Amino acid sequence: MSFVNGNEIFTAARKGHYAVGAFNTNNLEWTRAILKGAQETKTPVLIQVSMGAAKYMGDYKLVKNLVENEMRVMNITVPVIMHLDHGNYEAAKECIEAGYTSVMFDGHDLPFAENLEKTKEIVKLAHAKNISVEAEVGSIGGTEDGIVGLGELADVEEAKKMAATGVDYLACGIGNIHGKYPANWKGLSFDRLKELADAIDTPLVLHGGSGIPKEQVVKAISMGISKVNINTECQLSFAAATRKYIEAGKDQQGKGYDPRKLLADGTQAITDTVEEIIGWLGTPAVK
Numbered sequence: 001m002s003f004v005n006g007n008e009i010f011t012a013a014r015k016g017h018y019a020v021g022a023f024n025t026n027n028l029e030w031t032r033a034i035l036k037g038a039q040e041t042k043t044p045v046l047i048q049v050s051m052g053a054a055k056y057m058g059d060y061k062l063v064k065n066l067v068e069n070e071m072r073v074m075n076i077t078v079p080v081i082m083h084l085d086h087g088n089y090e091a092a093k094e095c096i097e098a099g100y101t102s103v104m105f106d107g108h109d110l111p112f113a114e115n116l117e118k119t120k121e122i123v124k125l126a127h128a129k130n131i132s133v134e135a136e137v138g139s140i141g142g143t144e145d146g147i148v149g150l151g152e153l154a155d156v157e158e159a160k161k162m163a164a165t166g167v168d169y170l171a172c173g174i175g176n177i178h179g180k181y182p183a184n185w186k187g188l189s190f191d192r193l194k195e196l197a198d199a200i201d202t203p204l205v206l207h208g209g210s211g212i213p214k215e216q217v218v219k220a221i222s223m224g225i226s227k228v229n230i231n232t233e234c235q236l237s238f239a240a241a242t243r244k245y246i247e248a249g250k251d252q253q254g255k256g257y258d259p260r261k262l263l264a265d266g267t268q269a270i271t272d273t274v275e276e277i278i279g280w281l282g283t284p285a286v287k
């Protein structure tokens with residue numbers, strides 16, 4: 001199966017009060033683990049790459065080709081969306097050219113008028129090629145690829161203006177944070193989420209989905225969140241399983257040092273996390 005864009009999948013999710021997972025890839029193992037989780041649960045999935053991860057792996061084209069080829073050899077039959085996570089203007093344009101089926105243009109650090117203008121340009125370029133676009137209003141807390149967000153709440157009027165550009169999904173700050181959540185975190189702002197969901201029909205995106213208590217994620221989905229971004233959770237489960245393997249001395253038994261063995265438990269842990277989270281999101285199986 002070839003890539004699909006996110007339009008139908010996320011519009012259906014918003015209408016049906018469920019969400020579809022967006023998982024970040026970092027390498028071959030991550031790509032395989034995410035695809036395996038989606039195939040085993042028979043659910044659509046969005047594989048995304050950050051600018052930093054794409055640079056680490058090579059470039060955007062390499063990432064797209066890797067995902068595409070893994071889909072071929074793994075006989076993946078569920079819909080897969082190939083997405084750029086938190087792209088700047090140049091990265092979004094590059095991914096539109098490279099054949100991604102979805103891009104995020106993150107202009108939250110620009111003055112709002114400029115964010116809006118640039119989003120409009122990206123929407124025009126992307127929609128001409130049937131590619132979905134995600135934009136952002138109200139920054140997400142924490143640090144991602146060196147972009148620091150203070151976690152402000154999205155402004156409803158700004159969200160309306162952003163929705164009017166024709167973006168296909170909108171990331172909105174509702175107190176969510178990238179990375180690990182601090183002990184004194186106040187939780188999601190459901191009041192603001194309700195105002196946003198009442199104001200616009202655009203599927204809403206929850207970034208920093210790792211570490212938010214399950215009941216808050218489920219409640220947010222019932223209120224209009226249709227795309228949930230998961231990155232840190234997979235990194236933590238991979239690291240924990242790999243640590244366990246090494247601490248048990250398995251890398252020193254036989255050929256346990258072979259990277260195909262050394263990384264196997266961690267890779268399986270990513271798949272287990274992906275499947276567990278898909279269960280939280282309520283994503284229905286494809287028919």
Ligand SMILES: [Zn+2]
Nearest residue numbers: 140207208229
């Ligand atoms: Zn994010």
